[in-house]
Amino acid sequence: DVKVTQSSRYLVKRTGEKVFLECVQDMDHENMFWYRQDPGLGLRLIYFSYDVKMKEKGDIPEGYSVSREKKERFSLILESASTNQTSMYLCASSVGQFNEQFFGPGTRLTVL
Amino acid sequence: GEDVEQSLFLSVREGDSSVINCTYTDSSSTYLYWYKQEPGAGLQLLTYIFSNMDMKQDQRLTVLLNKKDKHLSLRIADTQTGDSAIYFCAETPNDYKLSFGAGTTVTVRA
Numbered sequence: 001d002v003k004v005t006q007s008s009r010y011l012v013k014r015t016g017e018k019v020f021l022e023c024v025q026d027m028d029h030e031n032m033f034w035y036r037q038d039p040g041l042g043l044r045l046i047y048f049s050y051d052v053k054m055k056e057k058g059d060i061p062e063g064y065s066v067s068r069e070k071k072e073r074f075s076l077i078l079e080s081a082s083t084n085q086t087s088m089y090l091c092a093s094s095v096g097q098f099n100e101q102f103f104g105p106g107t108r109l110t111v112l
Numbered sequence: 113g114e115d116v117e118q119s120l121f122l123s124v125r126e127g128d129s130s131v132i133n134c135t136y137t138d139s140s141s142t143y144l145y146w147y148k149q150e151p152g153a154g155l156q157l158l159t160y161i162f163s164n165m166d167m168k169q170d171q172r173l174t175v176l177l178n179k180k181d182k183h184l185s186l187r188i189a190d191t192q193t194g195d196s197a198i199y200f201c202a203e204t205p206n207d208y209k210l211s212f213g214a215g216t217t218v219t220v221r222a
Contacts, residue, residue, distance in 0.1 A: 004154070031208055040120065042200060042214035043155075050208055058209075090154055094208075100145075101210060103154030 003027070004104035006091055012110045019078040021107050023091030029102075030095055032074035034058075034066060037088040037106070049074055081111045116213035118201050123219045130188040132216045134201030137182060141203040144177060145210065146186045149198040158199070159186070196220045 007022035025032065031050050035043040035058075045058030047066040055066050063085060067075045074093075078085055088108050092101040115137040124130045136144065142163055147155040161168045161175045161184070168175045174187040188195055198215040205211050 035212075040214055042116075043212040045209060048208060056208075092155075100157050100160070101155075103156070105152070105154045 004091055004093055004102050006089075006104040006107050008107050009105060010108050010110075012112065013078075013081050014112055015082060017078075017081050017111075019081050019109065019111075021076040021078075021089055021091075021109070023074045023076070023104055024072055025074075025093040025102070026072065027093065027095070027102070028071065029093035030071070031093060031101075032068065033092040033094075033101065034064075034074065034076045035090045035092065036060070037090055043090065046076065081109075083111050085109065086111045115205070115211050116201055116203055118199075118213040118216050120214060121217050121219070123221060124191050126191060126193060126220050126222050128191055130186075130191045130195065130218055130220075132186045132188075132199050132201075132218065134184040134186075134213055135182055136184060136201070136203040136211075138203050138205045138211070139179070139182065141205065143204055144175075144184050145200075145202040145204075146173075146175065146184075147200040147202060147212075149200065149215070151197070155200060191218075191220050193220050193222075 004025045033048040034046045049068040065077045091104040094101045118134040145160045146158045148158040149155045172189045176185045200215045201213040202210040
């Protein structure tokens, strides 16, 4: 079974802090994704990566950056957390063109 | 996702059929997907349909695709309490990305 793990289920940070969200997949997938999920808005793509050290902006990249130094790991970075970044963050991975994405359990981030 | 629209809530009685509807915009989508999210969990692929198909059946699930109207539906027969979840419709605007709807929260009542 494909497994996508995220470093934390719940995280509470203060405004202005730098926040790292880690995601690891164990199936050698080329593609990895970061989404945020908000009620009534569904999933919105923040960034994705189709190869090591490659990254592409998604629909809402402002205020975020990413890092992919190894194939299995994709990190989302909030350089200076703000209250409007309070959300559920979901990581996913996929391979090939079929596009079935496998999701992690999510990190619920609260920024105070 | 503004390109994929679905109603936000559906309440259904246990044992009845549920129908969740979705409209999408990208006619070039090769596949269309239904994902399920149970409380406290990530999304899991429930079923998918290839764009040259009209219907796909998989046990209690039936997916109908109307390409002319860009309309996708998911029917769950004999709905059970374990079907209570959020259901997301998704299209594929390019080879890598999925574009999701806002999700339909299905509540199954006894």
